[in-house]
Amino acid sequence: MNGETLSLEVTDVLEAVGLGGQDEAVYDALVRRTQATISELAQECRLPVPAIRRALRSLVELGLATRSAGRPLRYVVIAPDSGLEALLREREARLRDVRLHIRTLMEMYRAGTRFAHPGELVEVVSGRDEVNERWVQVQRNTRTQVRGFDRPPYAAPQGHAEPNPVELDLLKRGVKYRVIYDRSVLELPGWLEDVMTGIRHGEQARIGADLPMKLAISDDRLALIPLLRPGADALTASYLIHPSPLLDALIALFEALWTRSVPVPLDVPGVVEEPSxxxxxxxxxxxxxxxxxxxxxxxxxxxxxxxxxxxxxxxxxxxxxxxxxxxxxxxxxxx
The missing domain is CATH 1.10.10.10 (Winged helix-like DNA-binding domain superfamily/Winged helix DNA-binding domain)
Structure with a gap:
């Protein structure tokens, strides 16, 4: 590894911990020398003495360098594997504290957005590509579970005969899918094979009567209601429901219908194999x-x-x- 590569790597680390360009240059020079006076660093870095003093003060405060006793005053670099490691552990601890605080902040945010900006609680997503992209995004951002109503009509010409690849991927990662299918889907060719693919991967599927709409709920954070008119061949718009009393009502509606729905029958010939x-x-x-x-x-x-x-x-x-x-x-x- 040459000196230029080492310089770039050190610079990247120091940028990550918030030091400026002059601080990085001084630290880089000090690492190469292991110890140096202010004048030596000023000559090597080609910086004025006040800038060198400021940089060294920052390095000492961060625990990356120390001042030696005696005259002339010399600055000694702390071994990078201990100095930088300690600094990174401190930054990581602060980041953990921020992550722990995110939940509290989100609760405050939801409380503030429920009534502060009612016009922003329902977002209209228009355009076929935009709707499809948002549906994928909503699923990908789910951490715990997706809940949904599934019913005709379907935009795809093949109806409901192909599994949702995003769902299969997320099921493997531990995200739950709980889906209620309208009983009208039982008449669609290929529906059973599609749903059985999801069930084999972990989807929880039930059948309900007269579902009022298509619906997808991501955790307790977002709901997506596709708009597809009978006879239409493409989804061109969807409602995106943000945290609000309306979202709470949709979640309650899903849970109420879930308890009244029946599990998809698994005793279809050829679907459940006999035990070994x-x-x-x-x-x-x-x-x-x-x-x-x-x-x-x-x-x-x-x-x-x-x-x-x-x-x-x-x-x-x-x-x-x-x-x-x-x-x-x-x-x-x-x-």
Whole structure:
């Protein structure tokens, strides 16, 4: 590594911690010399003495250099791996404090925007490309879950026959999708295969009657209502609902309809595969009240392997508890 490369790297670090160009030049020179007087640094950096003094004062305050005793006064650089590391840890601690404070700030922001600027609480997004881009953006910015209503008509000529690639990607990252499909979708060709793809990746899907609209809710922060008239072949506008009583009402509406909707049936021929021999034995052991440890010992598995198989069975059967696994497996005649 040559001196020019080292200079650039040091400069990048010092810019990140807030030092100016003259401070960076002085620190760079001091690193190369390890110690120097003010006049030596002024000569090497080609800067006036007052500028050198200001830069050295900053470096000392940041813990990157110290003053030596004796005359002439010399400045000694702190080893970069300790001086800069300590400085970076301090900056990281401050950033963590800011992140912790973001939630409080957001609560204050939401409280202020609910009534301060009512005209800005509903945003109209126009244009086909803009609507599609915003839909992708809303999903990508979701941290916990996306909730939605799905119903015809669909803009795409193929209707609802293709999975949402953004959803599949986010499901892999742990973002939840809870979707209520209007029962009218049951008549659409290809719908079941599409939804089953999402369910296999973790989507929670239910069927409801007479959903009032299409809707997508990102966490508790945004809601998107697409506007597509019957017979239209493209989405050209959407409402974007920001934090407000209207958003609260949409969230409450979704949760109320979710409790009244029914899970998508998973016992469609060819969709739920029969259990393997080991899975069937595991189901019998669970139904008998065996613990994970006892079931693992019987099957020659670790407890973690037992729990992994139980999770897969829950996902495959569309249930959420071990009791429901046993009930559903009994109904299917697996045990």
């Amino acid at each position: 021999r080991d899975e069937a034995l595991l189901l019998s052991l669970l139904a008998s009240g065996a613990t994970d440890k006892a079931a693992g010992r019987a099957l020659g598995w670790s407890e973690r392997t037992v729990q992994r198989h139980i999770t897969r069975l829950m996902r495959r059967l569309g249930v959420q508890t071990r009791f429901q696994i046993a009930m559903e497996a009994t109904r299917r005649g697996w045990i």
